[in-house]
Amino acid sequence: MIRRLGIGGVLNWLSALSMMAALYLVFLYAPTEAVMGDVQRIFYFHVSSAWVGFFAFFVTLIGGIAYLRGQNRDWDTVALSSVEIGITFTAMAVITGSIWAKATWNAWWPWQQEPRLVLVSILLLLYLAYLMLRAFLEGEERKARFAAVYGIVAFISVPFTFMSIRWWQGLHPVVFEREGMNLTPKMLATFLFCLATFTILYFTLLLHRVRLGRLEDRLRGLREQLR
């Protein structure tokens, strides 16, 4: 019996299989790093989480702009869903980053050395502010409009925040240059695969969350009709 597999099903399977493959690659296939040892394996999921965090924010920007132009509620649902998923992955990036920092530099929060840790935390704050704004507003249309505007302003502030944090460090020598970590071909392959896996996972979660959002909208509409 061949069941027709919708896009949701396809993405589910793709995510599951690629994640299993990614786990294998990260723990078994990738070689142990010379300087940091096995702790370095956090890097694969840490950077991938941060990537999804930023990408999700970008999707929120697109959703916001699209909503303001067309007043199509679905775009607002995409923006909101992206924020929720983005928060999750950004929080994961912050936590894994902190663990990695403690393991390599013996500091949970090395402000001076790592601008990206500060930046990602700001990103998390911006996300949370977005949700808080929606929570404290009345009226669906107003929520969508304000959230869209805030999403745009917040996204544009990110490059500025990044640059200012980076410059703020001045000429302090970085204690451990993570950039200097040489990726062997196996490591690079693992890393790229993890990036792809997390991106697929993001889109899977986005699809399901957007569907949920559309059902909520329909429910709301039906409630209004019955009133």
Add this chain to the structure above:
Amino acid sequence: MAFLRKTLAIVWKDVVAELRTREMFSSMLVFALLVIVIFSFSFDLRVENIVQVAPGVLWVTFAFSSTLELSRSLAVEMENGCLDGLFLAPMDRSVIYFGKMLGNLVFISTIEALMLPIFSVVFNLNLIRPLLLLTVFLGTTGFAAVGTLLAAMAVNTRAREVMLPVLVFPIILPVVISAVKVTGGVLDGAAFSEFAHWIQFLVAFDVIFLVVSYMTFDFVVQG
């Protein structure tokens, strides 16, 4: 230019209203003084060289006072349907944005003008220098540019006093960092070339956020 005239009319309205009641002015002034006092006591117990923290204290005070002013400035528009009155006037929504923004800039700058001598006395530093005044102006413009837009959003929420700082602070962080760096550089007597890039950065931030806020303000105040 009609645009300029209308913008200035809104600024004039705010200034006259404030001159009559002085409530925003007095509350901001008292607040800023309290902040200095609290900081003086907090740092005095642990920090040897209070001059090191002076730029930070200065800009934290300005940032929090600005939030107070922005919140109040947009809140008064909601009372008695003043905002609706503005919409009925024959002008572009962008005039309202620039008018409010300039009004905010004027008010915050007035308080800052009062605070700088007081800070100079408390920290025993000369803060009335042209480069520092330029930085204060640029930083305040940044606060006002993006703050006016976000305050217009926050004032519609249930917890408006809490909402504005939550929205504004992460976004104006680059302004605060730049301003603190330049202030520190000026006070340390560093060469201009060492912090010139921060000033350029401030200008870029101001320009971009003025444009973005102006373009999106319409969506916030409609309906």
